[in-house]
Structures are given as structure tokens and as C-alpha cells.
Amino acid sequence: MADLRIRPAAECRYDVVSLGEVMLRLDPGEGRIRTARSFRVWEGGGEYNVARGLRRAFGQRAGVVTALVDNEIGHLVEDLVLQGGVDTALIRWVPFDGIGRTARNGLNFTERGFGVRGAIGVSDRGTTAVSQLAPGDVDWDHLFGELGVRWLHTGGIFAALSASTADVVVEAVTAAKRHGTVVSYDLNYRPSLWKAIGGQAKAQEVNRAIAPFIDVMIGNEEDFTASLGFEVEGVDESLSVVAADAFGAMIATAVAMFPNFRVVATTLRTVRTATVNDWGAVAWSAEDGLVEATRRDGLEILDRVGGGDSFASGLIYGLLEGESLRTAVEYGAAHGALAMTTPGDTTMATRAEVLKLAAGGGARVDR
Secondary structure, three states: OOOOOOHHHHHEEEEEEEEEEOOOEEOOOOOHHOOOOOOOOEOOOOOHHHHHHHHHHOOOOEEEEEEEEOOOOHHHHHHHHHHOOOEOOOOOOOOOOOOOOOEEEEEEEOOOOEOEEOEEEEEEEEOEEEHHHOOOOHHHHHHHHHEEEEEEEHHHHHHHHOHHHHHHHHHHHHHHHHHHEEEEEEOOHHHHHHHHHHHHHHHHHHHHHHHHHHOEEEOOHHHHHHHHOOOOOOOOOOHHOOOOHHHHHHHHHHHHOOOOOOOEEEEEEEEOOOOOOEEEEEEEEEEEEEEOOOOOOEEEEEEOOHHOOOOOOOHHHHHOOOOHHHHHHHEEEEHHHHOOOOOOOOOOOOOOHHHHEEEEEEOOOOO
């Protein structure tokens, strides 16, 4: 069992709180963005998806720290968050200036891809309300100390939104550690977010400043190389034992630099087509060493967006429940696989479905 000192549920209002942007996703379904005449709307965000998954699939008490503009679009996002069962009391509301000159709500147009046509995401998130969140805007001592939070989850997408959001992450994780809250961080490297503000060099500067406060570090091979500067060779070649071993070598380097990491985890994905991926995951802790989840080669995918976030929420659930790291990574891999069989960024899976698949269950009809 990983050495995580998790606060008792009875002394905390929240099991998990995420810090990050929540955008309105506009989905053209089976069509394409450029030819769409209608869109289905969802809410989503790299950090938020994890809290929603923990609430919706696993019944954990979840909240999200974010900011929205106080207009009809902002309240549509709020309504979607409420449908997901996530507490909206921690949302910071920013006045609307009439046209969005000073602050806006983020939009994310995403088409799913099919076969040889890859998925495409086009975000419209400049000058969003949450990108202007700054140190001092959130009373972290009230949240972590008076209300109580067992687990904080944030990540590299939020940290990349602006210079101030990177500072907010540092402020939040510092306060979390001060109050005994476990902190997880998904590196979630997105070149489009970093390219205008210094690229990989800036990403590494920011993430290396945050890493010393992190208990559970999550990311794939690109995330670790781009965001922390570690070389991982072979992980994206296959889901073989060699790939897991290569990731294990990277972990040794990461933990030597950041001995505060209690758990390091990653998904392993080989993209065969947009709708067929090989899928797996590995995780490490000092107590358990390197463990690998069940490999699912040739996994059929409807919508890949949010698969990694659902992996994170399944992993965190297992750790919150005091399960072994091997069981937690199985929960994560199974939850990510199930989440990619349904549309939208967020999970539609149930805890029972996750546990059944993690235990080796198949896709026969349940009657």
C-alpha cells in the first residue's frame, strides 16, 4: 500500500477538490466542426473531470475551485456541473462586461475522429475568467483547514493558462500540504497552451517549481519528457513489459529528483486508429514497486477525450479507499477504458461497472 497519509473522512467536508478550468464543450457528434450545423454541449476540463468522475462513478464528495463569468453561458456550465454532482460553492463568479472584453467563459470544440481521421480539439479560451485567477483570490486556509479536504487534484493545463495561474497552483498546493491534504497533479502537457509563453522550456520551469509539493504525479510519456525533462524511450512503442520497464527507469530518475513523490502513474496508449487503441497503465510506489494494469489491446473507442482523467479518478478512488497500488491502477485503467466508450469528456460509468471490468469481467449483457 502506498505511503499516503489521508485525512479521515469524518473531519473533512470534501473527499476531493479539483482546481482548474471548466469549459463548455461543443460536440458535432459523428460530424466535423467545420461542417456542423448543430452541436451537443457538455462540460469538461482536465482537472475538473477527475473530481466529477470521483463524484459520479465512485460517490465521493467533490468540489471544484474555478472561475466563471456571471452570464448565461457561465450558468449553463454551472448547471452541467450540478448535474455531475460536483459542489459549485467554490466557484468564483466574475462580472460580465457585456461582450467579454475583460473576461469570458472558455469554449472547447471537439470532434471525435473515426478510423484514419484523428480527433481534433479547438479551444477558445483566451482571457477566460479562470485564467485571471491570482494568488489571494481563494482562501485556501479556510478550504483546507476549516472545511477540510482529503485530496486536492490539479494539473498542468490550469498551470499553463497564465503566469498567475501557475502562481495559484503553488499557493494551493503549499496550503494543502500545510493542512495535511494529499495532492495529485496531472502534467497534461498541451503544446498549444505553452507555445506562446515559452514552449517546453517554460513548461519545465513551471512544473519543476510545482513538483516538490506533489504526492501523486500522473502523466504519459510525452508529459514527463516535455513537462519535467525526463527521457522515456519505448513507452509509446507498445504495451509490452519492455515499455513498462522503460517507464520504471524514468521513475527512478524522477523520484531521485523529487523524493516527495509517493506514487507515480501513467497510462500507456498505442494509437492504432482513432477508434482502436491499445490501452494500459503502470504505477509505482516505494512500497509496491512498479505494477502494471491489465492490458487491453485493440480497445474500441467512441470518444477518447477524458480517458486519462478517468484513469486518474479511478486510481485516486482506489488510493482513497486504502486499496493496494495494484488494485488502484486496475481501477484507473478500467475506468479510463469505460469512459472512452461514451461521448463527452466525463464518465458515464458506474462503480459496479468499473469494479467488474477491473476484476476481469466482460461485455456480456447484464439482465
